[in-house]
Amino acid sequence: MIDFIQMIVSGIAVGSSYALMGLAMVIIYKTSEVPNFAQGEMALISSFFAMMLLTSFHLSVYLAFFFTLVFAVLLGCFLEFAILRRAKEPNVLGMIVITIGIEMILLGFVSWKFGAEQKTMPFPIGPYDSLIIRDIFISKLEVLTLVAALLLMIVLFLFFKFTKLGLAMKATQQNRVAAQIVGIRTNRILMITWGISSLVGAVAGLLISPTIMHPYMMWDPMLKGFAAAVMGGMTSLPGAVVAAYLLGIIENLFGGYVSIEFKTVVAFVIIVLVLCIRPSGLFARHYVKKV
Amino acid sequence: MTALLEVKNIETYYDLVYAIRGASFAVEEGSITAILGNNGAGKSTILKTIMALIKDQPEKGVIEFDGVPIQNRDTDEIVRKGIAYVPEGREIFEELTVHEHLLMGAYLRKDTPGVKQDIEKVFAYFPVLKQRTHQWAGTLSGGEQQMLAIGRALMLRPRLMILDEPSLGLSPILVKEIFAIIREINLTGTTILLVEQNANMALSISGTGLILENGRFVMKGNSTDLLEDKDVKEFYLGIKSETSAKGYQRWKRKKAWR
Numbered sequence: 427m428i429d430f431i432q433m434i435v436s437g438i439a440v441g442s443s444y445a446l447m448g449l450a451m452v453i454i455y456k457t458s459e460v461p462n463f464a465q466g467e468m469a470l471i472s473s474f475f476a477m478m479l480l481t482s483f484h485l486s487v488y489l490a491f492f493f494t495l496v497f498a499v500l501l502g503c504f505l506e507f508a509i510l511r512r513a514k515e516p517n518v519l520g521m522i523v524i525t526i527g528i529e530m531i532l533l534g535f536v537s538w539k540f541g542a543e544q545k546t547m548p549f550p551i552g553p554y555d556s557l558i559i560r561d562i563f564i565s566k567l568e569v570l571t572l573v574a575a576l577l578l579m580i581v582l583f584l585f586f587k588f589t590k591l592g593l594a595m596k597a598t599q600q601n602r603v604a605a606q607i608v609g610i611r612t613n614r615i616l617m618i619t620w621g622i623s624s625l626v627g628a629v630a631g632l633l634i635s636p637t638i639m640h641p642y643m644m645w646d647p648m649l650k651g652f653a654a655a656v657m658g659g660m661t662s663l664p665g666a667v668v669a670a671y672l673l674g675i676i677e678n679l680f681g682g683y684v685s686i687e688f689k690t691v692v693a694f695v696i697i698v699l700v701l702c703i704r705p706s707g708l709f710a711r712h713y714v715k716k717v
Numbered sequence: 718m719t720a721l722l723e724v725k726n727i728e729t730y731y732d733l734v735y736a737i738r739g740a741s742f743a744v745e746e747g748s749i750t751a752i753l754g755n756n757g758a759g760k761s762t763i764l765k766t767i768m769a770l771i772k773d774q775p776e777k778g779v780i781e782f783d784g785v786p787i788q789n790r791d792t793d794e795i796v797r798k799g800i801a802y803v804p805e806g807r808e809i810f811e812e813l814t815v816h817e818h819l820l821m822g823a824y825l826r827k828d829t830p831g832v833k834q835d836i837e838k839v840f841a842y843f844p845v846l847k848q849r850t851h852q853w854a855g856t857l858s859g860g861e862q863q864m865l866a867i868g869r870a871l872m873l874r875p876r877l878m879i880l881d882e883p884s885l886g887l888s889p890i891l892v893k894e895i896f897a898i899i900r901e902i903n904l905t906g907t908t909i910l911l912v913e914q915n916a917n918m919a920l921s922i923s924g925t926g927l928i929l930e931n932g933r934f935v936m937k938g939n940s941t942d943l944l945e946d947k948d949v950k951e952f953y954l955g956i957k958s959e960t961s962a963k964g965y966q967r968w969k970r971k972k973a974w975r
Contacts, residue, residue, distance in 0.1 A: 590820070590824070593820065596813060600810040601809070603808055604804070604810055606792040606796075607770075608796065608825075610821075610824055611793050
């Protein structure tokens, strides 16, 4: 029984970083219908930026993280403004290839600038500090990830629900033309979307970096986040979050009871199943356009 | 009377299609102007060109609003000048509520109390919408969605309101209702430019009528005159009856105007 609960708790903890990556992907997908494969590497470069501030410039942790988040927002805005917006006659396939290109460039840049070996992030909480509550282990980092993820989700929820900008973003997501004719600058909205998404990804990157820190650190979380986003229907923020936690838990249970070797494969088996059985995702609720 | 909107000799390409071939017209301040024409004549394209919804168009020509050229600008800039657009097929936000729609309609406005007032005004025009305040727009009926699209345009407090086929897909009673409201909106001082297939309805409320054919205007006149015009009548019926030498009833298609 303890094993079972332990697995679920670790699953939830792992799920938090998937949830953040999933959210980041969904935020962009909703506005532009482009699955952003550069998401992981945008988070990667933000994490390395934080490391650089901490080790080379000796900034305090809070300051460094603050600047990192600012950097992440600017990076997202810049990529949208400088690259994606310039695409002539954009179609979804072309945009996807562009994001893959951005991914390669960022990955190459990080490997070249910082080297491909494992780094240590001078994070205030080490990866092995843990709490034991009634025989259940949970690392402090995991708790922090969970709290940060939940906080960010609440903030995003409030933002989309109650601010005019959030409403304008939702409007742009749902109908670009209609948004233009009420006077929304849809280009700018798209840029802000990339900024916010990059920020969410960077938070995930920062929280992953104490455990693993090398140019490929974001591969796994990014793919799992993508899996969660697909499971959640690609356009639903809560859907992606719930799917991410579900994925984390299922993965851990599978690893514990069936086969540890195939643990990471589970996510992709689930994607295939979901796409076969409910292609619109587990949690999507959508209206078909009336003519 | 002065022209609020003046379109001078615009030419628009829709991808490779030469859609508008040098069209000019003016909309007088405070009037209702109707553009008529059959499918593919280019009516909607003219409106989209005015609203800058077709990229990099018009290719040639000048569009002046209140004496200032507005062609080749971004859509939001044009909206900012006080032109509201009710697109063909409504173009609503499926998963925003009616209330949120009206807020978005007032996106460019900063005066919160005025916006609140105007929401009430829209509900006064369209009482059905009030019952649906917190319902997603995607769940509304076609007629309600059309009302919502008009309401959303009203929230801008526009000087000029452009409507693209407000009667599309509506029942005859609803069409009557919508047109009555369009006239009411006009009486409060909003200039209206209207594109319609329903020629009878459009000419009955408008002051000036224009007929578009293959990207060119072929006729212009007072709406009352156009309503009586033999060619217009025949053209919009599409067919004309005649009696043959042997006394059989024959139906003939009217040829296009060229």
